[in-house]
Amino acid sequence: MTFDPATGLWSAELFLNVGEIKFRANNAWDINLGDTGVDGILEGGGDNIAIADAGNYLITLKLGSADYTYTLERSSVDSRAMFHTDGQSLDIADIHEFTEGFAITKFKNLTSAGTVGSNLTFPDTDFPMFRLADAYLMYAEAVLRGGNGDAGLALDYVNAVINRGFGDNSAQISAAQLTLDFILDERARELYWEGHRRTDLVRFGKFTTADYLWPWKGNVADGSAIDSKYNVFPIPATDIGANPNLVQNAGY
Structure with a gap:
């Protein structure tokens, strides 16, 4: 989150799926805040806050008070967020329980026409080994790490990846937002389940x-x-x- 001392507001922009949210302190649930009565005021142990529409939300919190607002900043949805959530819990208490955690639907054993694959026991889904989006993100990362590239072109490449995911330019970023942390997150959004994440985390020193x-x-x-x-x-x-x-x- 970022803090604006002039307004006393903490703000965060993030993608929310349809469901419910709550605020918690220090990344733990012993202090959790909800909104009983949907009056825009946070209460300790209050009701979950419903998110009726998926999209990117700007959430603001006023420092020193329980007031908060949350608004749907844009309604465009990232088409890359392919998850099965019906009957699933977000939190995972048992890693062996399939219904705990969101399931990923990125790859299906279906043809481009929507018909089933040739083998009903083992999938014959094509697996992408080289992708233009990966090359774009690698270029931007190399520039941010001090390579002899073009910063403007790096930004254009990253926004091209984002714009394809959203179907428009509503989510594109500015030069100030193009950081190595953003690249790591964008690689997760773009390339999850394609065999990159472990290597990426090792390279960024976060594995x-x-x-x-x-x-x-x-x-x-x-x-x-x-x-x-x-x-x-x-x-x-x-x-x-x-x-x-x-x-x-x-x-x-």
């Missing part, structure tokens, strides 16, 4: 550290840092046995 947590990272419900050895895989024992010159990676 093993406490700087970036997700549910059940480190086998902890709220996520925790893990041993840095997991930034690389171990060399298979069969390879080491076949080649005595190989040295096992540290920690394994």
Whole structure:
């Protein structure tokens, strides 16, 4: 969230699916705030706040009071957000329970005409190995890391990816918003389930550290840092046995 000292407002812009939200303090539920009576005032333990329409919301909180507002800033929906939410809970208490957490519908065993694939037991879905959007995002990342590229072109490339996802330019970003953290998030939105995320997190220094947590990272419900050895895989024992010159990676 960002803070405006002139107005005393904290604000955050984020995508919300249809459902309900609540505010909580310090990333824990022991202090949670809802809106009983839908009067625009937060109360401790109040009712969940309904989100009737999916979209990007600008949420503002007034510092030092319980007043808040939330408005649908734009109604365009990111078509890349392909999740099955009916009957699913957002929070995951048991990683073995399919109904906990949103299911991803990005890939289906269907042809472009909507008919089923040739094999009903094993999917024959094409898997994208190289994508233009990936190249665009790599270019922008390289520029942000000090490469000899064009910052304006990098911004155009990133906005081209975003505009395709939304179907219009309502969600495009400014040069000031184009940061490495944004690139990491945009790669998640664009390339999830395409085999990039682990490598991306390692490259950004966030795979093993406490700087970036997700549910059940480190086998902890709220996520925790893990041993840095997991930034690389171990060399298979069969390879080491076949080649005595190989040295096992540290920690394994």
